[in-house]
Amino acid sequence: MIPAAFDYTAPSTVDDAVRALADAGEEAKVIAGGQSLIPVLRMRLAAPSTLIDIGRIPELRGIRDEGDALVIGATTTHYEIQRDPLVRSHALLLKAATDTVADPQVRHRGTFGGAIAHADPAGDLLAPVLALDAELVLHGLEGRRTVAAADFFVDYFTTALRQDELLVAVRVPKHTGWGAHYEKFNRVAQAWSIVAVAAAVRIADGVIAEARVGLTNMSAVPVRATAVEAALVGQPATPEAIKAAAAHAADGTSPTADGNADTAYREHLARVLTSRAITAATGV
Amino acid sequence: MTATVEPEVGKARLRKEDARLITGRTRWTDNLTVPGLLHLAFLRSPVAHARITAIDVEAARRKPGVIAVFTGRDLAEAQGSLPCAWPVTADQKAPPAPSLAVDQVNFAGEAVAVVVARGKAQAHDALEAIDVDYEDLPVVLDLAAAVADGADLVHPDLGTNKSAHWVFDSAEAGTGSDVEQAIAEAEVLVERTYRQQRLIPAFMEPRSVLVDPTGEQTTVWSATQIPHILRLMLALTTGTPEHKLRVIAPDVGGGFGGKLQVTPEEVVALVVATRLGKPVKWTESRSESLLSAHHGRDQLQKLTLAARRDGTVTGLKVELLADMGAYLRLVTPGVPILGAFMFNAIYKFPAYRFECTNVFTTKTPTDAYRGAGRPEATCAIERLMDELAAELGRDPIELREQNWIKHDEFPFTTVCGLEYDTGNYEAATAKAKEMFGYDQLRAEQRERRERGDTVQLGIGTSTFTEMCGLAPSRVLGSLSYGAGGWEHAAVRMLPSGKVEVVTGSSAHGQGHETAWSQIVADQLGVPFEDIEVLHGDTQSSPRGLDTYGSRSLTVGAMAVLKAGEKVIRKARRIAAHMMECAEDDLEFTAGKFTVKGTERATAITDVALAVFAAHDLPDGVEPSLDSEATFDPDNFSFPHGTHLCAVDVDTETGFVKIRKYVCVDDVGVVVNPIIVEGQVHGGLAQGLAQALYEEAVHDESGTLTTGTLADYLIPSAVDLPHFDTDRTETPATSNQLGVKGVGEAGTIASTPAVVNAVVDAVRHFGVNDIQMPCTPMRVWTAINGGPTDAGGLGTEAGGGLGSIDTSGGAA
Numbered sequence A: 001m002i003p004a005a006f007d008y009t010a011p012s013t014v015d016d017a018v019r020a021l022a023d024a025g026e027e028a029k030v031i032a033g034g035q036s037l038i039p040v041l042r043m044r045l046a047a048p049s050t051l052i053d054i055g056r057i058p059e060l061r062g063i064r065d066e067g068d069a070l071v072i073g074a075t076t077t078h079y080e081i082q083r084d085p086l087v088r089s090h091a092l093l094l095k096a097a098t099d100t101v102a103d104p105q106v107r108h109r110g111t112f113g114g115a116i117a118h119a120d121p122a123g124d125l126l127a128p129v130l131a132l133d134a135e136l137v138l139h140g141l142e143g144r145r146t147v148a149a150a151d152f153f154v155d156y157f158t159t160a161l162r163q164d165e166l167l168v169a170v171r172v173p174k175h176t177g178w179g180a181h182y183e184k185f186n187r188v189a190q191a192w193s194i195v196a197v198a199a200a201v202r203i204a205d206g207v208i209a210e211a212r213v214g215l216t217n218m219s220a221v222p223v224r225a226t227a228v229e230a231a232l233v234g235q236p237a238t239p240e241a242i243k244a245a246a247a248h249a250a251d252g253t254s255p256t257a258d259g260n261a262d263t264a265y266r267e268h269l270a271r272v273l274t275s276r277a278i279t280a281a282t283g284v
Numbered sequence B: 001m002t003a004t005v006e007p008e009v010g011k012a013r014l015r016k017e018d019a020r021l022i023t024g025r026t027r028w029t030d031n032l033t034v035p036g037l038l039h040l041a042f043l044r045s046p047v048a049h050a051r052i053t054a055i056d057v058e059a060a061r062r063k064p065g066v067i068a069v070f071t072g073r074d075l076a077e078a079q080g081s082l083p084c085a086w087p088v089t090a091d092q093k094a095p096p097a098p099s100l101a102v103d104q105v106n107f108a109g110e111a112v113a114v115v116v117a118r119g120k121a122q123a124h125d126a127l128e129a130i131d132v133d134y135e136d137l138p139v140v141l142d143l144a145a146a147v148a149d150g151a152d153l154v155h156p157d158l159g160t161n162k163s164a165h166w167v168f169d170s171a172e173a174g175t176g177s178d179v180e181q182a183i184a185e186a187e188v189l190v191e192r193t194y195r196q197q198r199l200i201p202a203f204m205e206p207r208s209v210l211v212d213p214t215g216e217q218t219t220v221w222s223a224t225q226i227p228h229i230l231r232l233m234l235a236l237t238t239g240t241p242e243h244k245l246r247v248i249a250p251d252v253g254g255g256f257g258g259k260l261q262v263t264p265e266e267v268v269a270l271v272v273a274t275r276l277g278k279p280v281k282w283t284e285s286r287s288e289s290l291l292s293a294h295h296g297r298d299q300l301q302k303l304t305l306a307a308r309r310d311g312t313v314t315g316l317k318v319e320l321l322a323d324m325g326a327y328l329r330l331v332t333p334g335v336p337i338l339g340a341f342m343f344n345a346i347y348k349f350p351a352y353r354f355e356c357t358n359v360f361t362t363k364t365p366t367d368a369y370r371g372a373g374r375p376e377a378t379c380a381i382e383r384l385m386d387e388l389a390a391e392l393g394r395d396p397i398e399l400r401e402q403n404w405i406k407h408d409e410f411p412f413t414t415v416c417g418l419e420y421d422t423g424n425y426e427a428a429t430a431k432a433k434e435m436f437g438y439d440q441l442r443a444e445q446r447e448r449r450e451r452g453d454t455v456q457l458g459i460g461t462s463t464f465t466e467m468c469g470l471a472p473s474r475v476l477g478s479l480s481y482g483a484g485g486w487e488h489a490a491v492r493m494l495p496s497g498k499v500e501v502v503t504g505s506s507a508h509g510q511g512h513e514t515a516w517s518q519i520v521a522d523q524l525g526v527p528f529e530d531i532e533v534l535h536g537d538t539q540s541s542p543r544g545l546d547t548y549g550s551r552s553l554t555v556g557a558m559a560v561l562k563a564g565e566k567v568i569r570k571a572r573r574i575a576a577h578m579m580e581c582a583e584d585d586l587e588f589t590a591g592k593f594t595v596k597g598t599e600r601a602t603a604i605t606d607v608a609l610a611v612f613a614a615h616d617l618p619d620g621v622e623p624s625l626d627s628e629a630t631f632d633p634d635n636f637s638f639p640h641g642t643h644l645c646a647v648d649v650d651t652e653t654g655f656v657k658i659r660k661y662v663c664v665d666d667v668g669v670v671v672n673p674i675i676v677e678g679q680v681h682g683g684l685a686q687g688l689a690q691a692l693y694e695e696a697v698h699d700e701s702g703t704l705t706t707g708t709l710a711d712y713l714i715p716s717a718v719d720l721p722h723f724d725t726d727r728t729e730t731p732a733t734s735n736q737l738g739v740k741g742v743g744e745a746g747t748i749a750s751t752p753a754v755v756n757a758v759v760d761a762v763r764h765f766g767v768n769d770i771q772m773p774c775t776p777m778r779v780w781t782a783i784n785g786g787p788t789d790a791g792g793l794g795t796e797a798g799g800g801l802g803s804i805d806t807s808g809g810a811a
C-alpha cells in the first residue's frame, strides 16, 4: 500500500531535529532506517504529518570507546555493529544478537537506535541491551538525560522516550572477555524470534563469576532472568549446573500466546534455550 | 556434414528470457503506462460476513484527484457475475459472484467499492473517506460445522452450505469392485482424517491490470496466466463483444495457479474504463494479494484403507470436504475433483470410492494452486501407505513395491479408469534409495533411537505419480468442464530465414521461449537464436488455452510440432519444384531438402525466400509456408518419481530440520535439463513449505491473521536443504516427443515425504500424525502426548512486524 501523505525534513544536527520534533507536535515521527516504520506507514497503521529523518546527522552515527563503556550512536546500522572490532571485544553479546536480525538488506538500513526505540518485544536487540546493563542517552528540548535500560522499556512498543526526545546513543558497559551467545528460536531464517535468550558469562577459575541473561519475547518488554543469573553465580560451568539454573528461566515472565507458540510452550522454550545459550556462552 | 549437428532437444541451455526476467528490466503490467492513465484502489471488507446497510462515498468523491467512486450497487448490472467454468454436477449450487459486493459481503477482503483517481496515492487516500455500515452476520469457518444440520449459512438463499456432492465409485463405474465389501472383509483397516491446510499461492509479481478503452479495440494488459480464457470470459461476463477486446499478458512474474483466474479487479477495471472512456490501472499490494487473491488446498479428508495382513491393499475410500470459500471462481469446484483420480496413485487398488462435498465458508475463495487437487490426493495416500507399513511393521518402501504397478504391467488401466501409458517405479526407487543411502540412514536411525538422542532422525518416502498435460477435451467434457483442452500454435517462416513461433501457451516464468526454440530448431534445422516465440497477446497469438496443469510442453509444444510439420510439407513441394525433382525424392534433415543419393540440396530458409518472392511457384501453391495447428491430446501424461527425505527432529523444541532430500523424477524425455531442474527445485520448495511452514490462518471472526509475509511463512533459500535430484527417463507414449510434464511434480511429491519423515522420527513417542504445517509447537506437543494440531489461532500478537496491526504499531 501507499503511505498517507506527510511532510519530510532531514535536519543535520540533533538540536535541529529536536526542535523540528517539537514544532511538528504530536503527529510527528522520527525515521531512522525505516525498516519498522515504513511497513507501519504503508499499511496505514500510522499517518504522521511530518517525518523527521535523522539519517543525516553525523553525530548520531558511529561507535566510540569511552573508557569503561562503548557509546554507540543511535543511527549506527546493524551491519556496522556486526563488523565493529570494539563491539566484538567489549560487547560480544550485541554482535551475536545483531547477527540474527533479519537479512543483509535490512541490516544495512536498520539502525541500533531504531530497533531500541521501536521496542518490539520480539526485537532481538532489546534483551542484550538489558542484559548488558546499558544506558540510553535521550535528548529533548530540555536537554540530555540518561535512562537505564531496565527503566526504558515500559510496555509493548512503549518506551520512556518523550514526544520531543530523540534516542541519541546507547552506553554499553564493557564486558571485555565475557563469553556470550544469543540463542534465537524462529521458524524461518528471516523471521522474528518466537523466543530468544541473550546470555553473557564471566568465568574465573572454572567457576561462573558473573552471569547476565536477558529474554526476548517472554513479556511485553524484554526481561532479565534474574533467578537464573543468581543460580549460576559461583557454580562450576558444567552442563548439570547450567541446566539446573536454566530451569528458572520462565520464572516471573508473562509471555503471550500466538499461532507459533502458546504460553506453556514459550515457557518451555525459554528454559531449553537458556540452557543452550549459557552452554554456548561458557563454551562448555 | 549436417549429421554432426548436435540436437537442441536435451541441451542444457540457459534460458533466453532469464536476463530480462531476473533483472526485472521488462514489461510487467505495472511498468506500463498510457496517456491519461487513471488509477484504481479498492476498498475491502474488514469483516467476513455482513450485510452492507449503507455506503457513503460522497466525502471520497470530493477528495483531491478523485474522478469517480463506484460501489457494487453502481456497477451491479455492468459487472455481471464472475464466471465459474466448471459446474461439477448438474445440481451444483452457486451464488451470484459480483466483482464488487452488492448489499452483502461474504469474506474479509471482498471488494466493496472502487476509487478512480488521477494518482495512485490519491486513490488510496480517498479510500479512507468511504464510510460503510456493516451489520454482522454469523461467520462460517469450520468445514465440518458448515455441513452440520442447522449450520449458519453463507448464502441463505441457497438453503445450504453444500455446493455440490460428487462421487466416483469403481463398482458403479465398472472399473473395479465394491469398496464397502473390501472394508467389510479387510484384515487391516487404516482410518485417518487429514487436513490439507489452506495455502496462499504467493506469486512474486503482484496482480496488476491496465485497461485502455480508447482504441477501436479495448486493450487489457493483465498479469495473468490465461490471456485467451480471460478475453472470452471478460466478453461473456460484461457483454463486451469478444472481437472488441484484446488481452495481453506481458511478462508475468509467476502464477502457480494463482493467476489462473478471472478476477474481480479485472472485471471492474474493464467496466470502469469503459464507463469513463479512460484508461485505468490497478496493481495490488502484497497484503491485498495475500488477503484477496484466491487461496489453495483446504480440504478435510476422511480416509479408509483396507488391506490384507500380508500387506496387499484391497480398497480405498475417500470422503472429502473441500472448502470453496465464499464463491465459486473459475475452476474452484473442479480442483478437488481433479484429485479424485489420483488417490489410488501408483497402487493396484481393486476397489475405490471417492466422495467429495464442496462447501461454502465465509473465507477467501479457493481455486487452483500448483498441483490443484493432486497434491492433496498424493499427500493423503502416501501418508496412508506409511501408516499401513507402521501398522504391519513393514518397511514403507517395500510395502509400496508390493502394491505398485510393475514396469512390465504398462499400459495399465487404473481403478479410476485412467490409462497410465508408461512408468518404471522400480527404477526410480532403486536409484533414489542408492543416492539417499537408505539402508545406512535406517541403521543410524536405530542407533540414535536406542541411544535416546535428543535429536531424532526420521525418514519419509513418497512414490508419487500425477496426471498432467491437461487435457484431452473429451475427458474434460465428461467432467462437465466448460472448455476443451487443446492448444494452438503457428509457425511463420520470415523471408530472411528467421522463424516466428506463435503459441497459445502463456508462459509466466516457465521458459517456453527457450524450450519451444530448441524443439523448433531441431525440427526445422534453423539456429536456436533465429527463432522468436510469440505468446500472451490475443492479437499475435489469437487462439489458445494458456498455461496451467503442466500442459504447455505436452500439449502446447505438440501443436508447435504439428504446425512445423505443415511448414515442412509446404516447403517440400516448393523445394521439389525448385530442384526439379519429385517430392518423394527429397529427404529433409538439418534444415535442408536433399535429393536422395545426391549432393543437391536447398535449405528451407532458401525456400522461404523463394516463397516470399513468389516468382516461380508450382501451380496452385500459395506464396506462404506459414502454418498453424491445433493439438488435442489423446491422454494425460503420467510423470512419477521417488522422493526420500531425512529430517532431524529436535525433541526438546520440536524443530524440524531437513537433513537430506533426494528425488528421482521420471518426466519422460527432457527438452532442457536446466529448466527441468529449476521446475523441480521450485516445486520442492513449495511442497516442503506446505509440510513445514505455510498456512493461511483465520481467527474466530474470520479475519486472516497471516496477512503479511511476516506471518505467512514462505521459506527462503537458507531454510531449504540441498536437493539431490536425478532422473530416470521412461518416455511417454501419449505424445510425439515422449515428454511428460514437470511443472507440478516437485510440489505434488514432496509434501508427504517430509511429513512422513517427521512422523517417522517421533513415532516411538506414540505419534502417528502431526497436522501440517508441522510447526515446532505442533511437533513438540505431539511428542509430549498432546493434540496433533496445536497452535493455530492466536489470540494476541506476539511481536514482530505481523503483529503491529493489533498494537497500533509504532504510532
Ligand SMILES: Cc1cc2nc3c(=O)[nH]c(=O)nc-3n(C[C@H](O)[C@H](O)[C@H](O)COP(=O)(O)OP(=O)(O)OC[C@H]3O[C@@H](n4cnc5c(N)ncnc54)[C@H](O)[C@@H]3O)c2cc1C
Binding pocket: A029, A030, A031, A032, A033, A034, A035, A036, A037, A038, A054, A074, A075, A100, A101, A102, A103, A106, A109, A110, A111, A112, A113, A114, A115, A116, A117, A118, A122, A123, A124, A125, A161, A165, A166, A167, A168, A190, A191, A192, A193, B810, B811
Ligand atoms: C523484513 C524484516 C525483518 C526483520 N527482522 C528482524 C529480526 O529478526 N529481529 C529484529 O530485531 N528486528 C528485525 N527487523 C526490524 C529491524 O531490526 C529494524 O531495523 C528495527 O526494528 C528498526 O530500526 P530502523 O532504524 O529501521 O527504525 P525505523 O523504522 O526508522 O523506526 C522505528 C521506530 O523507532 C523510532 N525511532 C527510530 N530511531 C529513533 C531515535 N533515534 N530516537 C527516537 N525514536 C526513534 C521511529 O520513530 C519509529 O517509531 C526486521 C525488519 C524487516 C523489514
